[in-house]
Amino acid sequence: MTRIKQLPRRQRVRKALLFASLLLFPVTLYYFSPVIIVESAAQGIVNASFILFGLMFVAALFVGRLWCGWACPAGGLQEFGSVINNRPARGNWIKWAIWIPWICLIAVLVTRAGGYHAIDPFYQLEGGVTLAQPVDPEGPPWYMIYYVIVLLFLGLALIFGRRASCHTICWMAPFMIIGRRIRNLVKWPALRLRVEPEKCVDCLTCTRNCPMSLDVNRMVRSGDMEDDECVLCGTCVDGCPKDAIRFSFSAGE
Secondary structure, eight states: OHHHHHSOHHHHHHHHHHHHHHHTHHHHGGGGOTTHHHHHHHTTEEOHHHHHHHHHHHHHHHHTTHHHHHTOHHHHHHHHHTTTOOOOOOOHHHHHHHHHHHHHHHHHHHHHTTSOOEEOTTTTOGGGOTTSSSOOTTSOOHHHHHHHHHHHHHHHHHHHOTTHHHHHTOSSHHHHHHHHHHHHHHTOOEEEEEEOGGGOOOOOHHHHHOTTOOOHHHHHHHTOOOOTTOOOOOHHHHHOTTOOEEEEEEOOO
């Protein structure tokens, strides 16, 4: 509790949003499903996760991976787990090795189905709620699936370090990374981090505090704050004793 009170106000708000998202995870779980989107693709149906991933891509064109830093339930779960293991985590390439074939599979199944021809946001979601019927002998084992996913994301973070699952298995990150890269290519106004390298005193507070294990100090010194794994959490902004880093809604350079 003392640690939470010592956090800057913006970080307390961010942690609260992550916690609220985590509490809602049993209800929203299947809206993020990487499996149901495959099943629906085989039938030519646009389901909830397709819509959600599409919205994440569009949002990333303007706010990057803000979702990951401020609202992702799995991200919140891992950040709270960092109290146990706060070591830096790597392995960014692993998620691409997993999810590029996944995206290709979806494309193949949609093609075989003759394209998308229906929209059903509640496909496989009775009543629109993941755990609406926690005990249903004839239905999917909702709670078992939920517990497996929670243990997987939390387990990787506890074993390998800060937000390890974000680096290795997250299927939502690629959509936002692609959106962010397109944004940087066209250089239109978007939420970014800006720096004044001359203010930096190399205290390394930014690097130590980064939940995504980025070498923020090196980024500050280079004057380039763009990184695929940055989730715009603002930890470096709020922790810098010299105000060398700030948020800015501006065009790319």
